Amino acid sequence: MSTTTAGVLFILSLVVALVAVHKPVGDYLYRVVAGTRQSRVERGVYRLVGVDPSAGQTWGVYARAVLAFSAVSILFLYAFQRLQNHLWLSLGFDPVVPHGAWNTAVSFVTNTNWQWYSGESTMGHLVQMAGLAVQNFVSAAVGIAVAVALIRGFARRRTGDLGNFWVDLTRITLRVLLPISVLGALALMLGGVVQNLSAGTDVTTLTGGAQTITGGPVAGQEVIKELGTNGGGFYNANSAHPFENPTTWTNWLEIFLILLIPFSLPRVFGRMVGQNRQGYAVAAVMAILAVASVALTNVFELTGHGTVPQAVGAALEGKEVRFDVSNSATFAAATTLTSTGAVNSFHDSYTAFGGMMPLVNMMLGEVAPGGVGAGLYGLLILAVITVFVAGLMVGRTPEYVGKKIGSREIKFASLYFLVTPALVLAGTAAAFATGNAATALNSGPHGLSEVIYAFTSASNNNGSAFAGITVNTPWWNTALGLCMLLGRFLPIIFVLALAGSLARQAPTPASEGTLPTHRPLFIGMVVGVTVILVALTFLPALALGPLAEGL
């Protein structure tokens, strides 16, 4: 079988698998977030936390609960890293430097998992499993909870009640993330992913050299890293590391886990608003953008344009033999179309255009299908903007799934959209103005790409990197930490405010003047609006970076 055919079959098999499971998984998710019967374990958790599971929350209370939980998590994780040398299983590592601990605490709480450090030489096992991996679970649950709150805004009428954050957090974690993680971790262990508490095994290699085979509770962290679209690797090499991603089928499984929940959430949306076709329309937008991006990334990488790939005969620098070019490119697209940021190959060594695709995927706002929860609420915001634009063009009343899009709603949607471009472009400009961009490894347009990539990744909570740039400095760790924090929580506040405003409305019955939002016309318009908004925002920056390098 030719390399290209195998690569295409790999993509097709993922598509088929996702089409097959998105409905049952989405239906299950729907029952988790819509159900009211609490299990005994859940009742125990509510008692320990001290909350009443039947109490509804307004958008303000819901938002403050999200922010309180995240603030406490950041402080806890910061302290954990600073004190790691006093704790069990520290492997003898020093406490993490203050600016680094701040960056990592924010990074994992915001579902970004940007990593300035090498896991194998910085973080002890206890910090990894009881600090970082816990945030992998709960930051993912927070994202899904916020998306569900927004859907409730569309689905509910004349109410301030958006649900209860503590209930959503608990049920999503215990009923969805934990069981899938247990199964996934066992599967990964069968493939060869390690799960132990060893500090490493010193061996003498066949030719007499010294090598330390590292250990760690990797499998448990690896699975939620993908399932929760987190992306923070146990080791520096992330999913390229044979102990995180040992075989070609674990590679398939990891990509599948990355896409599983994001592609199932539109079904939850359809079920909750009582019109499954609205969910299909949202899923169709995501799928069109995703398939196009995966295909383009593959084409650019397999073509191997550029001096070094031409000299080598393939764009193989930074890629593993077992994954080869195509399965690496597919992973790169999946990880940046979502907010994952795990990598099984190093994007910095991609061809100019192949390396531009991950960047463009993130600039799209990570909506195709996006991070768990964050992708769905991002796309719903774009749908709201599209309804508004369409309303302006043809003079129809802007409505979406029965709710009027008035000036208050469109303000929140616009503010949401403006946050990340402002952070990316201001951040990049600041890096150059202050001379901090000089830490980029490569020079010329590629160096600019490295800086833009860093800010795009942080502000969109992706966490992947054009890893050549040195970001372990107080300036970079502080700046990127701020971008991650604002890039996560400002949009969440705007989404919840929008949800509150929608929930208060009485539904508008569809009329002759209503734009149907489940037809191909509307699907095409959302795709168009997404691409045009991104092109208008970022094309000048892309022209100076990857486009200048590749042309």
Place this chain on the structure above:
Amino acid sequence: MRLPTWLAQHLAALRALLVFTVLLGLAYPLALVAAGRLPGLDAKADGSLVAADGRTVGSVLIGQSFTDADGNPVPRYFQSRPSAAGDGYDPTSTAASNLGPESVVDTLAADPAESTASLLTQVCARSLAVGRLDGVDGRRPYCTADGVGAVLGVFHRDGLTGPVTRVVSVNQAAPATPFVTTYQAVPVELAQPGTDYVAEGAVITPVRGDAPTEPAVPADAVTASGSGLDPHISPAYAEIQVARVARERGADPAAVRRLVAEHTNGRALGFLGAPGVNVLELNLALDKRFAAR
């Protein structure tokens, strides 16, 4: 006593975090560690370690260097890919090179130890070295015969345009010979170490040369992997090493080739990933079958 709402909320947050830390941060990973003790899973959970003559020599999942103390390839073993992890295949500092597709200009310093090679030059040098070791043609496109990137810095009268006034082979310093003598009728000079020709306004022009499009040394032999721990090489890279290994061990090349085939993984299910040869497993099998001469 009733706490103010904001304080109550932060208290609930702290309690929630502690509950989840115990559940997800301790119970969950430790249960998986316990599951990893089950027979059948235990060897894998511990890192798929492999032993030879009673001592542990590594992990079948983690690549290693088959070089002597000076870093030279040990010819009786199949060689792994280049690695950017530490000094090569160091699992405590996994890394990729992170050099881009247009990393083609070396930084030449008066002291060779302070020079840094571009990705292109690294590729060219590796290709030449592998070609010499395995007795195949080490030439590649965009590479000079002496194994550096074939790149010219071209100065034009008016910056980017106008007639060519001066041409420098930017990756070659004395005592090398420029890989071409003239470019557009202008004689090509050698680079002066310490000079930044890009800053001086040279247009960087890689020259393809006449090397075959499909070089004899395969792509994986001249590139570093993402992890720096790649346990595999391509079947093509194994193939060019067969003759050398067979000669060093006084073995029949056909028998060595059969051993390679036995240690080649095809694509899982016929379409997942790419075929690869596990180098450590192959070398262990070689040691068992053919004692070194």
